[in-house]
Amino acid sequence: MRHTRSGRAVVIGGSVAGLLAARALHETFDEVVVLDRDALPGAPEVRKGVPQGGHVHGLLARGRAALDELFEGLSQELIDRGAPVFDVQDDMEWWVDGRPLARAASGMFALAPSRSLLEFAIRRRVESLPNVRVLAGHTVTGLLITSDGSRCNGVRFTDDMTPGSVEEADLVVDATGRAARGRIWLEGLGFPPAREQRIETQVTYVTRRYRREPHHLGGMAGLSIGAYPGSSRSAFTLAQEDDSWVVTITGRFGAVPPTDDAGMLDWVSDLASPGIAEIIRDAEPLSEPVKMRYPASTRIRYDEMERFPSGLLIVGDALCSFNPVYGQGMTVAALEALLLGRLLKEGTDDLSAEFFFAAQALIDVPWSTVAATDLQFAETVGDRSGLDPERGAYLAHLRRVAAQDAVLASAFLRVAQLVDPPAALFAPEIVQRVEVAG
Ligand SMILES: Cc1cc2nc3c(=O)[nH]c(=O)nc-3n(C[C@H](O)[C@H](O)[C@H](O)COP(=O)(O)OP(=O)(O)OC[C@H]3O[C@@H](n4cnc5c(N)ncnc54)[C@H](O)[C@@H]3O)c2cc1C
Structure with a gap:
């Protein structure tokens, strides 16, 4: 009623x-x-x-x-105000567990306005x-x-x-x-x-905006380099309105990224992809760096x-x-x-x-x-009783083979983008694909 x-x-x-x-x-x-x-x-x-x-x-x-x-029409309004719109899998590079996800047109479109x-x-x-x-x-x-x-x-x-x-x-x-x-x-x-x-990871963000030029990142709209056990720094950049990049570098477990140019560059220098280091080194800064702690x-x-x-x-x-x-x-x-x-x-x-x-x-x-994801790190404080090691091992294997298999990369990203439920990664055709990939 x-x-x-x-x-x-x-x-x-x-x-x-x-x-x-x-x-x-x-x-x-x-x-x-x-x-x-x-x-x-x-x-x-x-x-x-x-x-x-x-x-x-x-x-x-x-x-x-x-x-x-x-x-109605909010996406278009944001695009009209300059927010880039791009294919999540094809126009962006995702590094997961130290490997890149295979790129391909996914039909999944994201929009990148600044938060403001x-x-x-x-x-x-x-x-x-x-x-x-x-x-x-x-x-x-x-x-x-x-x-x-x-x-x-x-x-x-x-x-x-x-x-x-x-x-x-x-x-x-x-x-x-x-x-x-x-x-x-x-x-x-x-x-x-x-x-x-609570899941405590003690993350610290340092962020700065830079001028975006067409040659940066080979023309892609974003790059995400995720943390994983053994490599707890991460970095993320997205193209935004006004021809800009927003670049965020992070540390976990109390490790705090620096805010000076040389320190920021050093922080990302041994990450799996050089793209973010290139922006920090070559692009014109448009803002001062800002820092924020996120405990849990x-x-x-x-x-x-x-x-x-x-x-x-x-x-x-x-x-x-x-x-x-x-x-x-x-x-x-x-x-x-x-x-x-x-x-x-x-x-x-x-x-x-x-x-x-x-x-x-x-x-x-x-x-x-x-x-x-966060409880994989030994340093994370939180309740591990609900974790299923078998499921965790399967998903780690899926992410590994998704570096070569664009269908698996797409399935992974659809769940990460909250488009599909996690059960989609356990659909028979996906499980079979993971098994065949060895
Ligand atoms: C570093 C960082 C990065 C993030 N990145 C992402 C991201 O990439 N993607 C994403 O989807 N989300 C991200 N988030 C989360 C995102 O910012 C929030 O989910 C989003 O802003 C919605 O939060 P909210 O409206 O609940 O609260 P908030 O955005 O925190 O707003 C709270 C509001 O309440 C007001 N307020 C507080 N107390 C009072 C009071 N007593 N009286 C009146 N007003 C009050 C404040 O002024 C403020 O306007 C990030 C968060 C952080 C901390």
Whole structure:
């Protein structure tokens, strides 16, 4: 049965997950208010509340498709603004476990806007929805909960004009990112702490933008050199708007990449492919290097809580934050928004429980990729009890032979891009191909 909802929804956080949630909510609520503590820039710019915005942000093929479902024509709009679009397998080089994946036309297209351009374009779309208001400079300081603790019915916030104000709501969505404010507020209100799953890799990113020239990387749109046990440095570059490259170099387990030219070059000098070293050495820098530490992937199990207030949802990085080297966060935020929109349209008596249950099923897939890959490193701290060594050995073999076999490389990338489920790598024809390859 379709429920028609009315009333007001308040979203805390106007970054990618909050804006996409607002897009989902606007169809069923009379009014949607997005509150962000930052001054939101009138142009694509990195801002204080999203410090990761200056670093490479790959948008997976599944994420691009999901964004187009949420905002018709968004890909084209980004292309018109200069974001490169390219075949994920043919126009980009992927080094996995120290070997390149075989290249071929895959029909899987990715888009590479900068993180700032993508958020800006999404915000403009959301601001144009007639019943949505995006309010900058509004810092939410807590949740309003009914006296019996059963329902969340608004938020407290401060802004320049009115410290200590209240915004009442029929639904509150926490999209405050990794800081996961909602979790802290709930604990402060006496709710038991939700279980947190952690996979600690202590990754540090150093990123700089360079001028892109046609001869760089032999005309390709990107290069990814992944870490693997025995080689824990990685590097990634993508072509972006304004004829630029965004280059990110990373270290794990507390190893911090340098930010000076010679040090950056040295950091990548013994990586499997020379492409990133060539850009750092030859291309004109367009920005100063920026650094960011990312201690651990975190997944908060609100779905397991016995007591949780109705009228409250938690989305995006606040619900699950994935090691960014796999580029999954924005895609998962888009898939959560599609899920939320579907649940609201179908109608449900217990939106929070249904959302958390279905969102965890959605998160299972990208989380299992992070777990299987990161827990291969002896230094990673995390729960290894769910790992299946036989499955791990098969997948390592598949990745090895995918260096020569473009069909297997495509199958691997389709799963990594969240286009196909992991089970696709166990389809009989794929298993046979892996076996035949020896
Ligand atoms: C280094 C790095 C690289 C990444 N690379 C990729 C990538 O390649 N591909 C990818 O898909 N994802 C990547 N991610 C993840 C991606 O950045 C996030 O998934 C995405 O931004 C969605 O996050 P979010 O909207 O949940 O939270 P955030 O983007 O962190 O935004 C949180 C928002 O909440 C606001 N806020 C916080 N507290 C309050 C408050 N009390 N009151 C009001 N507002 C508040 C902040 O101002 C901010 O706007 C990366 C992350 C990191 C750290």
